Amino acid sequence: GAVVSQHPSWVICKSGTSVKIECRSLDFQATTMFWYRQFPKQSLMLMATSNEGSKATYEQGVEKDKFLINHASLTLSTLTVTSAHPEDSSFYICSAQVGGVSEAFFGQGTRLTVV
Amino acid sequence: KQEVTQIPAALSVPEGENLVLNCSFTDSAIYNLQWFRQDPGKGLTSLLLIQSSQREQTSGRLNASLDKSSGRSTLYIAASQPGDSATYLCAADNYGQNFVFGPGTRLSVLP
Numbered sequence: 001g002a003v004v005s006q007h008p009s010w011v012i013c014k015s016g017t018s019v020k021i022e023c024r025s026l027d028f029q030a031t032t033m034f035w036y037r038q039f040p041k042q043s044l045m046l047m048a049t050s051n052e053g054s055k056a057t058y059e060q061g062v063e064k065d066k067f068l069i070n071h072a073s074l075t076l077s078t079l080t081v082t083s084a085h086p087e088d089s090s091f092y093i094c095s096a097q098v099g100g101v102s103e104a105f106f107g108q109g110t111r112l113t114v115v
Numbered sequence: 116k117q118e119v120t121q122i123p124a125a126l127s128v129p130e131g132e133n134l135v136l137n138c139s140f141t142d143s144a145i146y147n148l149q150w151f152r153q154d155p156g157k158g159l160t161s162l163l164l165i166q167s168s169q170r171e172q173t174s175g176r177l178n179a180s181l182d183k184s185s186g187r188s189t190l191y192i193a194a195s196q197p198g199d200s201a202t203y204l205c206a207a208d209n210y211g212q213n214f215v216f217g218p219g220t221r222l223s224v225l226p
Contacts (some may be wrong), residue, residue: 110159
């Protein structure tokens with residue numbers, strides 16, 4: 001299957017700093033990428049949908065100014081958590097699809113801990 | 116709005132047993148349904164993808180079925196092994212809009 005690489009796999013940062021998470025499709029072009037968040041013992045919740053070359057669409061309750069998403073190319077999307085707070089500590093996972101309607105391939109996830 | 120539920124929330128079985136995990140979704144207008152496995156602290160591993168036109172898919176000891184009309188999918192695991200212990204998630208693909216995930220079933224296979 002296709003490979004999606006997410007980096008870093010884990011990160012610890014101080015409260016108030018910003019953290020960037022990268023999601024790359026290694027062997028295919030992803031027109032659409034999705035960002036999910038998972039709190040402990042809960043299922044994945046969609047944060048935003050990112051289409052290459054356009055602004056991301058955020059789900060209700062997700063602050064677009066806090067979670068900056070950039071999808072500058074067909075193989076890379078980034079999520080930047082700005083001015084991170086301890087409540088932002090979570091597991092973040094990206095997924096990518098070919099053509100927008102197909103099997104989804106997921107990154108390995110990033111565990112963010114804000115101290 | 117699509118909602119996905121999974122039963123049971125947790126399951127503990129002895130090694131060698133066959134088992135069934137259930138997934139229900141409220142909106143039958145899905146493009147496909149996907150089953151995933153998630154190990155603690157790790158990302159998702161795709162197990163099986165069932166397109167809306169299909170009834171089932173098989174991979175090794177895994178078999179997934181899809182009944183769109185009733186809004187149900189099942190994941191059947193044959194001859195379970197301790198290495199199968201993980202959380203199993205189903206997700207409904209709403210025509211490329213996004214995936215809606217169920218809460219997962221936490222499986223423990225005891226040696």
